[in-house]
Amino acid sequence: MFNNHQSKQDRFAFLKAIASGQSAPVVESSFPEIWKHEVDKPLIGIIIGFSSFEHERFGLQETVIxxxxxxxxxxxxxxxxxxxxxxYQRAEPGDYVLIRLLGKEKGTNGSVYNKFELVVQKVQ
Structure with a gap:
């Protein structure tokens, strides 16, 4: 009729595969993926929120989700x-946002920096 022994073995097969290194665990992360600033690959979306984290080298880093x-x-x-x-643009959750890396520019003091375009479209 129903083979309990076989079904119990199948229930643990996935975990055994992870333990033996044959499979990677599927992990739902509560942290969003880090978006990489790249020329010609703008970030366009809806602001979900703001956060920050402490970077070991650069100190406190502010982020937008x-x-x-x-x-x-x-x-x-x-x-x-x-x-x-x-x-300045009073960005808040629900607003639309565009962040675009335009490339490198040389400042008046000779230092090179990343130049960005930022547009926040308020929700009506």
Whole structure:
């Protein structure tokens, strides 16, 4: 009729495969993927929220959590320009956002920096 012994073995097969290194565990992370600033690959989405974390080398890093068109959540690190721009444009959860890396520029003091475009579209 029903083979209990066989069904119990099958229930543990996946865990045994992970334990033996034959399979990787499927982990649902509560942390969104880090979005990488790249020229010609803008971040476009809806602001879900803001966060921060302590980086061992660079100290406190502010981030914006964005939901992409496909539903994926990503976290973008905000440099001073982007952080100040978010404050100036009064960005808040639910607003649409565009962050685009335009490339490298040379400042008046000769230092090179990343130049960004930031657009926050308020929800009506």
């Amino acid at each position: 964005v939901e992409l068109e496909n539903g994926q959540h990503v976290s973008a690190i905000l440099n001073n320009y982007l952080s100040n721009g978010m404050q």
